[in-house]
Amino acid sequence: MKISFRRSACTIAAAILLPVTHAQGSPDLSGLLSILNSTPEGTWVQVNLNSYSEAWTPAELRPLYLTSNPDPSKITYAWPSFAWDSNRGDLILYGGGHANYSGNDVYRWHGTTRKWERAALPSELLLNPPGFYTPIDGPDAGPPSSHTYDNSLFLPIIDRFIVFGGAAFNTGGPYNRMNPDGVTYRNTGPYLFDPSKADPNKVGGTTGSHVKRVAPHPEIVGGNMWTNRDYRAYTFTGSTLIPNSHINGVTAYAQENGKDVVYFGARPGQGTDQHLFKYTISSLTDVTQDKLEKVGRFWNGPSDQGAGTYDPTRKLFVRTGPATQPITYWDLNNASPSNNDVVTVPVDASGTFDFNQMRMTGIDYDPTTDQYLIWYGGPDVWRLTPPTPVTSTGWKLDKVSKTSSAAPTIDADSRGILGKWKFIPNLNAFLGLQDFVNGNIWLFKPVGWKLPTGTGNLPPTVSLTSPSAGASFAVGSIVSVTATASDSDGSVTQVAFYVDGGIATTSSGPTYTANLSGLTAGTHSLTAVATDNAGATTTSAAVSITVTSATNTPPTVSLTSPAAGAS
Structure with missing residues (x-):
């Protein structure tokens, strides 16, 4: 099976977003690693630098749900899941579905920039005679929106995001497609999304499939980002039962014998019993080499x-x-x-x-x-x-x-x-x-x-532990300073102590202390700079202290003899 794709540039007057491009391989997540390095174990740290809502599809480019126009917050709200693109260091998000959100737009959060971006605009919907929706350019050009439960994964070997769906818009059932007779229909999917084609200003399907209920927007072209794996159209070696529904589904990724493997729980019949399946993708271009097995009852x-x-x-x-x-x-x-x-x-x-x-x-x-x-x-x-x-x-x-x-x-x-x-x-x-x-x-x-x-060198961590902020000393006093420093992937070779931006002294450890003298009256800023064995440096937060002038106290004197009133 040969699949060809066409890319072209476009802009959207309603909301122009510039895509962030990544090369496949090891993403540069040194910024996040540095944050984690200085975060205590067993604790949280928030790392996004913008909000998800800043990347949302404009209202005029979203398909209506009946007569209302809900926003894409329903994607993160309605039984959702995301996948982690380990090739680019990105979170990929698609969802919505059933009675919550009708758009099949895709979003991603970049671990490198720490910002949200739209990855694809949504498709217009087509209501098929049996009562289910597909994108207007057909079931092979993309899925309708769907609750994803725990059914979204990334497959790093074939470099694709995979989604099995769950409760699709607006039937609450699996992905469907019409049979050639134009009367009957069957289940379809799963769908693969190509992150390398992601573009905030292109529709995920083909040119002309975007939502046009407000204006035609001829500048919006198709990104051809989705492909329908449609494994139900083929017979698999070792398969014993074909899954019917992914409602309440669960998935997990494994890499076995150099291939992407998905373990997933799904309902094989019309009941709610959830069996466990193993799905192996051997070739991105030949679905007939896929293997589906039932591995748990x-x-x-x-x-x-x-x-x-x-x-x-x-x-x-x-x-x-x-x-x-x-x-x-x-x-x-x-x-x-x-x-x-x-x-x-x-x-x-x-x-x-x-x-x-x-x-x-x-x-x-x-x-x-x-x-x-x-x-x-x-x-x-x-x-x-x-x-x-x-x-x-x-x-x-x-x-x-x-x-x-x-x-x-x-x-x-x-x-x-x-x-x-x-x-x-x-x-x-x-x-x-x-x-x-x-x-x-x-x-x-x-x-x-x-x-x-294989992540490269991380800088050390360092902080001043004494004196405390706001401490006061008299002119001529010796000010003792102490710092703690560590390096998670090497060793700290030196800690330098600075006063008002100028180096005062250094310490090679194992305890990092120094005695500062000759400080003039006034306010001074103290910092410590740690250097690791690979030459990376980190500067501590500044600590401000005050040095005060000595107060001159006059002498005391009293007459002890003669006594007052003596004659």
């Missing part, structure tokens, strides 16, 4: 919403669910169509975990620290620990987040975190998406954090 597990993750160390697929089935796992050491799911109720020794929130959580596995972390919004992050060997009993929950001044809040009326919580291998940290309008990006630094390999 629904037995006692949930059909409710939740999130999933894959642990390649233990070969477990683990998902969250309702309070009665909070954790379910499939042991993929025994992968087969008859491999039953196992439900477990982890023990929370603190008694503070709200199991009623488990169906709202996101979960992902950190291979660098060998831990599953769970988040359901707000400041608390929980660790899920399986027993050794893995059995249905002995799983534990404990809170690993520490109290800090910066932390996300729980979104009001949220439909769940689901796929808005991911482990980011480029950072060895977790990313959470919070706030429907602002699209706040939060990084959580896990306990035991390690610098990702």
